[in-house]
Amino acid sequence: MVTGWFTGDGDDFRLLGTRCSVCSSVFFPREEGHCRNPGCVGGDLEEVPLSRRGHIWSYTDSRYRPPSPYVTDPELPWEPYALIAVELEAERIVVLGQAVPGVTVADLTVGMQVEAVPGVLYEDVETVWTTWQWRPTGVEA
Template structure:
């Protein structure tokens, strides 16, 4: 059995039952960050340096989307010996935080399956695999769609 490893440790939970992106909130002003911020608050009106980790919304609405019909250049990880399979990129406005987060749609979800304003959920996914490891990430899936 292959070992599962997050592509970016600390950016999302590893619990499939309550899978979420992980952000941080400045304890001084309440600004929420994703990816996480741990050194200083990027809010220009705040000098905060302390943050608490929080699970971000598990749902949001499609803000924009497009397809990746070509193999992206490095640093995107892609095996040049494997046939390229296009995928859909989705920009989602998180329900509670209001921030926009980018990610891939679940395999099989195309631009024809999405509309601006449609509700999606954040689900665990696989970015790529090697002989020994599965590198995990997050994906977006329209609510009500089967996996």
């Protein structure tokens, strides 16, 4: 699990971002040191839960095994997955993530509503690497 990037489970699952106290810009992944808005003089950064839902801005599929530091077992066959760029409803920022297992690019359309849910990036006998994934909600924009 990437510590501090998300919290909760089920309907309480949320990605965590930060908001600048001066310009109100929201960032994901989190920012700890400074406001990334080049037009801002900077301010305190506050942790904020992000919208759970958004609309597909773009998508593609991953058909090759990515290089390190992505964790995969080279002994297992590579499973392609859909990668989705989602514009969050309230924040209007775009967040990338994998689609839930079983959802392919053939199931997706730009503008489709999706929600962030907990998912498993990889697991072995010792560790489960958790992450967020995007699941279609069935509501179109």
